[in-house]
Amino acid sequence: MTTAAAPHAAPHAGHAPMGFWRKYIFSTDHKIIGIQFLFVSLFFLLVGGFLAMQIRWQLGFPGRPMPGGGILPETMAPGGVILPEYYIQLVTMHGTFMVFFAIMPLLVGVFANFLIPLKLGAHDMAFPRINMWSFWTAFLAGMIMLAGFFVPDGAARAGWTSYAPLSARPDLSGASYGQMLWCISLVCLGLSSILGSLNYITTVINNRAPGMTWFRMPLSVWALFITAILGLLALPVLSGAAIMLLFDQTIGTHFFDPAAGGQALLWQHLFWFFGHPEVYILILPAMGMVSDIIANGSRKPIFGYHSMVFAIVGIAFLGWMVWGHHMFVSGMNPTLGSTFMVSTLIIAVPSAIKVFNWMGTMWRGNLHFHVPMLNAVGFVAMFVIGGLSGIYMAATPLDMFIHDTYFIVAHIHYVLFGGSLFALFGAITYWYPKMFGRVMSERWGKIHFWLTLLFYNCTFFPMHIYGMGGAMRRIYDPTQYDFLRPYQPLNQFITISAFLLFATQLIFFVNFWWSLFKGKKAEQNPWHDNGLEWTLPSPAPHGNWERVPTVYRGPYEFSSPEVAEDYLPQTRKLPTDREPVLAPVAGA
Amino acid sequence: MTHAAVAASAMRPPFPAERGVDVYNKKLGMWVFLGSEVMFFTALIGSYVILRFGAPGPWALPGKVLNIPVTAFNTFLLICSSVSMVKAYAAIANGDQKWLKIWFGLTILCGAGFVAVQAYEYTHLIHHGFLPSGYRDGSELAELAAANPVMYGQAVAGLYGSTFFTMTGFHGFHVTCGVISMLYLYVTRVLPGKYTKDDHAGVEVVGLYWHFVDLVWIILFTIVYLI
Amino acid sequence: MHTAQPHKHPNYLLIWLYLFLLTVAELGLAFELPISRNMKLILLLFLAVWKALLVALFFMHLKFERWNLRILAIVPLPLAAILILAVITEHIW
Numbered sequence: 001m002t003t004a005a006a007p008h009a010a011p012h013a014g015h016a017p018m019g020f021w022r023k024y025i026f027s028t029d030h031k032i033i034g035i036q037f038l039f040v041s042l043f044f045l046l047v048g049g050f051l052a053m054q055i056r057w058q059l060g061f062p063g064r065p066m067p068g069g070g071i072l073p074e075t076m077a078p079g080g081v082i083l084p085e086y087y088i089q090l091v092t093m094h095g096t097f098m099v100f101f102a103i104m105p106l107l108v109g110v111f112a113n114f115l116i117p118l119k120l121g122a123h124d125m126a127f128p129r130i131n132m133w134s135f136w137t138a139f140l141a142g143m144i145m146l147a148g149f150f151v152p153d154g155a156a157r158a159g160w161t162s163y164a165p166l167s168a169r170p171d172l173s174g175a176s177y178g179q180m181l182w183c184i185s186l187v188c189l190g191l192s193s194i195l196g197s198l199n200y201i202t203t204v205i206n207n208r209a210p211g212m213t214w215f216r217m218p219l220s221v222w223a224l225f226i227t228a229i230l231g232l233l234a235l236p237v238l239s240g241a242a243i244m245l246l247f248d249q250t251i252g253t254h255f256f257d258p259a260a261g262g263q264a265l266l267w268q269h270l271f272w273f274f275g276h277p278e279v280y281i282l283i284l285p286a287m288g289m290v291s292d293i294i295a296n297g298s299r300k301p302i303f304g305y306h307s308m309v310f311a312i313v314g315i316a317f318l319g320w321m322v323w324g325h326h327m328f329v330s331g332m333n334p335t336l337g338s339t340f341m342v343s344t345l346i347i348a349v350p351s352a353i354k355v356f357n358w359m360g361t362m363w364r365g366n367l368h369f370h371v372p373m374l375n376a377v378g379f380v381a382m383f384v385i386g387g388l389s390g391i392y393m394a395a396t397p398l399d400m401f402i403h404d405t406y407f408i409v410a411h412i413h414y415v416l417f418g419g420s421l422f423a424l425f426g427a428i429t430y431w432y433p434k435m436f437g438r439v440m441s442e443r444w445g446k447i448h449f450w451l452t453l454l455f456y457n458c459t460f461f462p463m464h465i466y467g468m469g470g471a472m473r474r475i476y477d478p479t480q481y482d483f484l485r486p487y488q489p490l491n492q493f494i495t496i497s498a499f500l501l502f503a504t505q506l507i508f509f510v511n512f513w514w515s516l517f518k519g520k521k522a523e524q525n526p527w528h529d530n531g532l533e534w535t536l537p538s539p540a541p542h543g544n545w546e547r548v549p550t551v552y553r554g555p556y557e558f559s560s561p562e563v564a565e566d567y568l569p570q571t572r573k574l575p576t577d578r579e580p581v582l583a584p585v586a587g588a
Numbered sequence: 589m590t591h592a593a594v595a596a597s598a599m600r601p602p603f604p605a606e607r608g609v610d611v612y613n614k615k616l617g618m619w620v621f622l623g624s625e626v627m628f629f630t631a632l633i634g635s636y637v638i639l640r641f642g643a644p645g646p647w648a649l650p651g652k653v654l655n656i657p658v659t660a661f662n663t664f665l666l667i668c669s670s671v672s673m674v675k676a677y678a679a680i681a682n683g684d685q686k687w688l689k690i691w692f693g694l695t696i697l698c699g700a701g702f703v704a705v706q707a708y709e710y711t712h713l714i715h716h717g718f719l720p721s722g723y724r725d726g727s728e729l730a731e732l733a734a735a736n737p738v739m740y741g742q743a744v745a746g747l748y749g750s751t752f753f754t755m756t757g758f759h760g761f762h763v764t765c766g767v768i769s770m771l772y773l774y775v776t777r778v779l780p781g782k783y784t785k786d787d788h789a790g791v792e793v794v795g796l797y798w799h800f801v802d803l804v805w806i807i808l809f810t811i812v813y814l815i
Numbered sequence: 816m817h818t819a820q821p822h823k824h825p826n827y828l829l830i831w832l833y834l835f836l837l838t839v840a841e842l843g844l845a846f847e848l849p850i851s852r853n854m855k856l857i858l859l860l861f862l863a864v865w866k867a868l869l870v871a872l873f874f875m876h877l878k879f880e881r882w883n884l885r886i887l888a889i890v891p892l893p894l895a896a897i898l899i900l901a902v903i904t905e906h907i908w
Contacts, residue, residue, distance in 0.1 A: 126613040198620040206613050233891055236624045237898070240631025244754060252721030253750030255635060260722070260746035261644045269638075269902045270631055320894055324901070333905050611884055619884060623891045630895035637899055642906040650845050660842055667838065671831040674874045678824045799874040803867050809838075810863035814845045815856060 028128035034114030048097035060495025095160025118533035121209025126202040134195040141188035156182035164256030164267035168248040183246035190239030200228035211551035211580035223288025234277035241270035272323035286423030297373030298365025311350035344394035371445035375426030382418025407467025433522030437539035458497035645743025669698030683785035
């Protein structure tokens with residue numbers, strides 16, 4: 001216990017080469033698990049997008065046969081015309097897939113797994129086998145959810161929030177097995193997230209390399225760490241609520257059935273008590289990764305590192321006491337409503353701190369607009385729009401008017417698509433070389449970004465106007481309402497933009513798959529970044545490091561006057577750097 | 589002690605992280621997991637508290653439907669298993685293999701006894717007509733409740749059944765999981781004497797889980813059976 | 816033994832005796848007693864929390880851990896309190 005640079009043997013060193021199944025399918029390597037999450041959640045992203053296209057067709061051209069819709073069974077779309085029963089399934093499953101099986105695993109499953117050990121200098125997660133189980137439980141959950149479309153009565157029909165008692169009573173919603181599968185799937189997903197989160201938290205606390213102090217951790221790791229805490233504490237509440245909902249449907253309990261003394265509002269409280277931290281699960285990792293990318297693209301240290309960390313912590317903390325703002329029109333206690341209004345308005349402060357810090361980072365930076373940087377800047381811009389409409393609707397009186405309209409739909413898509421998904425496009429492009437050893441096409445990445453930005457805004461911005469006009473979300477046929485008929489051309493414009501947006505995403509998918517096999521070979525540090533992961537070859541080898549690196553500084557030392565290059569890796573020892581002092585181990 | 593030997597021990601972090609919590613991975617992971625368990629039981633117990641608070645009628649009086657003496661015995665069993673668990677841990681921390689085997693075995697026996705008594709309690713209750721959906725029509729309980737609607741909380745029998753079976757059922761599920769994992773450790777690690785004075789992470793970690801389950805039962809016993 | 820801070824093991828059988836006596840006291844409270852129902856409720860909850868604390872502090876060794884681990888154990892409790900208290904106000908406004 002005397003030397004700081006004591007040798008740390010790689011735990012995997014000297015293992016016999018593993019077979020295909022242990023190496024790629026039931027792998028315990030955090031990088032393989034992250035890549036598994038990547039493939040599966042990209043698949044679910046496509047599924048969710050595909051469902052959205054059907055929704056858009058019905059809204060833009062209600063009652064007209066959908067091109068290619070003829071292959072759907074009579075119970076969904078006879079002759080290609082979407083039935084109301086199928087439409088509500090589409091809406092429900094689009095939301096469910098996108099939130100739980102696309103964005104959440106893309107952000108947490110992929111990047112927490114891939115980045116945390118690599119950026120902290122660990123050989124692997126603290127519990128590699130639990131990590132593997134986390135992936136396979138999530139996979140199982142996704143398959144169960146998908147199975148909903150193939151059971152009698154079709155998939156769940158109560159919306160992605162599954163408000164009781166509609167969801168609790170099969171005779172009301174018309175979906176029997178579909179709704180049960182929805183509940184079972186979310187219980188599985190909850191288990192998966194808990195297993196994942198406990199792994200991430202333990203790894204961050206315990207398995208950092210020497211010298212990697214709390215305030216030398218990259219913001220992406222900070223964000224993923226805080227996200228893991230949110231997931232750890234929020235998902236069990238959803239699991240518990242989903243179990244109660246499942247019991248209501250199957251063994252005749254009455255938790256959410258007002259007819260027998262149950263409380264329908266209880267479901268909403270439990271769901272949103274989970275649901276609002278979930279919102280931050282879906283945005284915090286994106287914010288963290290965008291911070292890394294923006295510092296890199298600006299070749300400047302991140303502006304206000306500590307305030308960024310405290311903003312993440314503050315958002316996570318406040319995120320627990322704002323859930324009621326989803327329920328302003330539910331008949332909730334109005335005093336409670338005012339409390340939630342105030343806490344929601346306060347949460348805008350840490351969010352604004354982050355936005356200004358990103359702008360401060362870019363200000364007078366030596367800007368390099370590579371694809372990840374473009375997407376990161378797109379994220380900031382779109383997040384500002386989504387965030388501003390969020391402040392708007394935090395005010396109870398205003399929310400009364402726009403609640404459950406397309407204004408809300410626009411808001412959630414501005415933060416989830418414009419926010420999280422832009423960040424994800426950037427992050428995937430950014431860490432793709434470390435994952436696969438190849439670089440994604442720069443040209444097609446740029447084309448994809450600009451087209452996405454254009455069509456995305458054409459799709460979702462008009463929804464603000466449409467919602468202000470009073471369009472309710474989840475309605476089947478807007479032309480049935482006199483006051484919505486004048487908006488129909490707008491609706492068709494949205495639909496066509498949405499189709500183009502979907503088509504644009506195919507560019508990303510083709511780029512992704514093409515680069516996997518034909519992309520340019522990646523160098524070790526293609527973005528000239530400081531993080532520990534860039535000291536490894538691309539793709540990063542099994543077990544990561546032969547010897548755990550020692551960290552001498554924070555991750556954002558760009559354009560440092562002390563070195564000739566414009567970046568200064570965390571592991572590079574300058575003559576002025578001291579060796580990190582190791583904390584004494586108790587009892588040794 | 590060389591650093592490599594320190595890192596090799598299962599009971600310490602791979603390398604001493606600065607300002608970490610100075611707890612080895614498995615124990616930290618278990619504490620983190622218990623945090624999520626707290627929230628899971630919060631959802632279940634919280635729903636019970638909230639539903640009971642807002643119930644449209646009086647709840648059944650304690651002891652009318654549920655059998656308090658039997659569950660009091662069960663509580664006693666679980667407390668005994670908790671203390672034998674911690675005695676097992678204290679034994680191996682002193683390197684005492686013999687008493688580890690005895691106390692750990694007693695823990696498993698008491699845990700299994702708890703599950704058995706709970707299974708007996710459930711069959712008994714269902715036989716008398718207490719179901720998750722309330723009092724079964726035509727059953728003994730339904731007749732008693734019809735005669736004494738306030739004492740038996742007839743108006744909220746559905747909520748009573750829902751919350752009772754969900755909460756105690758999931759607690760029982762956790763106990764069962766604990767018994768199974770302890771049995772596994774007993775056969776694979778305790779009996780072959782693989783735990784030592786320096787490396788007994790498994791006993792401590794499964795013990796934490798077991799005490800937590802005991803703790804939940806202490807809360808459940810009070811608020812479900814006695815209030 | 817170099818896991819947590821080395822500590823002397825408390826007398827676990829004494830804790831067990833405490834838990835046993837507290838449970839007996841709880842059972843006594845379940846009978847018809849000449850005290851109000853609210854008083855009973857408060858006493859029962861008090862006893863339950865006492866027992867839970869005994870388990871957490873001595874059996875789970877929180878008494879002998881460092882504060883950073885104790886914080887980890889405490890963090891979920893305010894969240895649970897927020898949820899239950901907020902939803903209970905639904906019924907008293």
